Amino acid sequence: MMTQRADELSDEQLMTRLTGPEVEAALSKLYDRYSRTVFGVGLKILGDRSLAEELVQDVFLKVWRSSGTFDSSRGSFSTWLYRVTRSVALDLYRKRAHRVRPVPDGDPYLATAQDSSAGPQEVVDESWLSWRVSRALEVLDASHKEVIHLAYFEGLSQREISERTGVPLGTVKSRTASAFKSLRRELALGDTLREANR
């Protein structure tokens, strides 16, 4: 058991625990916080679920093995993790050419995958915005996340969301407005592309 609950620790504090006896709890918490982003960005870059899974495995093992190279004074954990993800994804992207799998009919996740005609560096560079948007969505509270998911990803109207969730229409509208404010704030924060490319 961790001396301090993993939930209460910042990403940077969890990183310092990856070399000690609390390694599993610390890595597990970082995985909970970031695996969806790594996987989602991986799907977007690689367009292949199996490779995206490989990416998640490689990235989190690299986080553990390379935790000593992380320096919080040079940037946030999120930016460092993005760089690790980008590097691993580039390697896997190159492998993809040799083992592309057919996209299953109607797979909604792969429908958004990048056009493979773009070069690897080009595709990976575009991933910084994907990463930041994913992180901004991940840190929304549950009710805000729900309205954005239903309104943007499922394309429901405010009235349909109200009917689907049982939440009054006025509340749905105010949650949508608040969620956009939170997203705007989150997207304005954080490290710049220059820092991400460093």
Add this chain to the structure above:
Amino acid sequence: MKCAEIHPNLAAFALGGLEPEEAAEVRRHLASCPGCQKELEEIETVRHSLEAAPPPAAPPVYLKDEILSHVRAEGLSRIREESKESSSSVERGSSAAPGFNRFKNLRIILPSVAAAAVVGIVALGITFGFMREDAPVATIQLVPTPDEAAGLKGYWGVAEIRPQPSGNQQVELKLNNFEEPKPNSYYELWFVSGERRISAGSFTSVGQGETKVLLNVPPEARNYHTLLITEEHMDNDTAPSQEVALKGEMP
């Protein structure tokens, strides 16, 4: 309508989520309100950013356990390396590559002949939660060869097979009063089918008492129904040893 009434609707408007009459009202207001136009522009920037969002998908649930298993295995491997350095033993074969290898890191090769060190490592395996509680799908009796049996007292041994979500098979060896390997030797578990073999990894035994070892084999091993434990020597010969110590057949 006043700005205060329009503002809460702007995000929904940008998403196209308002009813037609509400949207028409917002449009009428926007036509004559620079403040709300600017607000809408900022909201549109956020909406545009959402187009870059990755698909809302999560990795499979078993992936986390696999990663943590690797961390445990590598942790043990590092302890093993330290143990090896301290005992100045010579290990046969290649060292673990830094990259991800599904099976390499799960091999537990303990070349030390120091029983105490092995006991320590096995105990650490237990501490790390290595020993699973879920029921095996197959339990295989491991029978000593006649030569081997002559020197064993109170021996029993089993291999318990547990399929993993990834398709791999986890093998938990439990050997009681099985002898230690000779100096500069270790045991290796093989899945055998005719002339073909797949190694599940290597280990040593504590001798007196119970040895527990956790190993892993790839999915192809499902079709290999014979288990052999051979005694391997730390030399440059990479071919499997013919010195079979224990044998078992899938039920």
